[in-house]
Amino acid sequence: MLKLRIDQQNTLDWLMQAAYTAARLFTKNELTNHAAATAFYLLLSAAPLVLLLTYAAQGLEHLAENSNAASVLLAALYQQFNLGELAELGFIPKTAMASASGVSLLTLILSSRGLVNALNSAFRVIFPDDNKRNFAVNWALPLIIIPLVFGLVLLAVGMQAALTFLDQADMLGARSAHVLKGINALFALTALWSLFYLAFRRLPLSPPPAKASAVIALLATLTLFALSLGFNLFFRVEKYQAVYGALGGVVFILIGGYFACLAFYFWAQFLYAVGKVDVAALEKLFLSGGGDGGGKLESIVFSRANRLLAKYGRTYAPDEALIVEGDASQDAVFIHAGTVAVFKQLPGGERKLASIGEGSLLGEMAYLLNEKRTASVRAETAVTALILPPEMLEELMRYSAPLSRRIIGALAERLMRMNQAQATPPLATPSR
Numbered sequence: 001m002l003k004l005r006i007d008q009q010n011t012l013d014w015l016m017q018a019a020y021t022a023a024r025l026f027t028k029n030e031l032t033n034h035a036a037a038t039a040f041y042l043l044l045s046a047a048p049l050v051l052l053l054t055y056a057a058q059g060l061e062h063l064a065e066n067s068n069a070a071s072v073l074l075a076a077l078y079q080q081f082n083l084g085e086l087a088e089l090g091f092i093p094k095t096a097m098a099s100a101s102g103v104s105l106l107t108l109i110l111s112s113r114g115l116v117n118a119l120n121s122a123f124r125v126i127f128p129d130d131n132k133r134n135f136a137v138n139w140a141l142p143l144i145i146i147p148l149v150f151g152l153v154l155l156a157v158g159m160q161a162a163l164t165f166l167d168q169a170d171m172l173g174a175r176s177a178h179v180l181k182g183i184n185a186l187f188a189l190t191a192l193w194s195l196f197y198l199a200f201r202r203l204p205l206s207p208p209p210a211k212a213s214a215v216i217a218l219l220a221t222l223t224l225f226a227l228s229l230g231f232n233l234f235f236r237v238e239k240y241q242a243v244y245g246a247l248g249g250v251v252f253i254l255i256g257g258y259f260a261c262l263a264f265y266f267w268a269q270f271l272y273a274v275g276k277v278d279v280a281a282l283e284k285l286f287l288s289g290g291g292d293g294g295g296k297l298e299s300i301v302f303s304r305a306n307r308l309l310a311k312y313g314r315t316y317a318p319d320e321a322l323i324v325e326g327d328a329s330q331d332a333v334f335i336h337a338g339t340v341a342v343f344k345q346l347p348g349g350e351r352k353l354a355s356i357g358e359g360s361l362l363g364e365m366a367y368l369l370n371e372k373r374t375a376s377v378r379a380e381t382a383v384t385a386l387i388l389p390p391e392m393l394e395e396l397m398r399y400s401a402p403l404s405r406r407i408i409g410a411l412a413e414r415l416m417r418m419n420q421a422q423a424t425p426p427l428a429t430p431s432r
Helices: 004-029 031-064 069-080 084-087 099-125 133-167 176-202 210-234 238-286 296-301 305-311 366-368 390-399 401-423
Strands: 312-316 321-323 332-337 338-345 348-354 376-379 381-390
Touching: 004 238, 004 296, 004 305, 031 238, 069 376, 084 099, 099 238, 176 210, 176 238, 210 238, 238 305, 238 332, 238 381, 238 390, 238 401, 305 312, 305 381, 366 390, 366 401, 381 390, 390 401
Parallel strands: none
Antiparallel strands: 312 381, 321 376, 332 381, 338 348, 338 376
């Protein structure tokens, strides 16, 4: 029972630290500006796409005069994408000329390129990486996205048409309306989740883990669904039309797209934070003793080291070796509690160089210089230490410039101390 409570507390600490790290990075990376740019290009991309759908509806109207199947598809198209409401909002003209379809397609291609560039720019900030995307792939992405969007549109229309046909054939039972809405909502959520998952997995240059991407894509989908419900409850297009006139509907949709992009980028930042939560917690522990030097909220979030101790911690009895001189291991050691002594083999025998207390990082020299251990470290008292593998030390130095400076400064001081110890001869034993 006690272990279960500890595990639950550690999970809660992890969640709080991940959320705090994501929120801090979201603000630092100015993702609100990226969301605004993405919403603008999303609007530019959506407008010609809706116009093309309108042209398709006009073509179906002519076919519907002699075809029941065309009538069902036409009804599904209007119901699935609310073309009538979009026309009322002024987002598309109530009558559209098919001769403009070529212009709409060109506009869709150009705006899609701008949308892809905006997404890539935001993801380069969210998921920093030294690599670069292949030039040909970068140019081909808009040409891939357009068929993908049209494919989803056709799938949605086909799905709605099939449901309408089943309803008309009375094959869904007495509660057909509720069944239709439920299936349609489930399909829409699945399609949206698929888009988010593909974005989270493919837009970063180094793909995040598939499981984390799938879970966070689901959270992003549910957030967008909740935002849609809240937007319909608290925002009224009539107010925007009263202020902006004929453009009120466009402004209304642009604001909705902005909130959607904010949610999308926050969850992308959260996905990055999930992979960096240990790094962020270790940085706070190393630099400020668990967050004591930060703000009040940061102190609360990072005040407990139990989760890190459970994952990386190890205890040592007095006189037990933490590091052995000449060993090839490259793990770094952070002294969380207790005192250790550093020993060096010299021509006159082993010599104690220093005693080091809690809050110190040791053993990083072997990794940074790619050498064997240059000294031994043994516990003077009971010691609790965090043992960090080389890749974690590398992540810490990439993530935190202040920590990198501290490590380099400590390394320089330690090298100077060792040089002084080697230059100073041991005291001669007095003769009797």
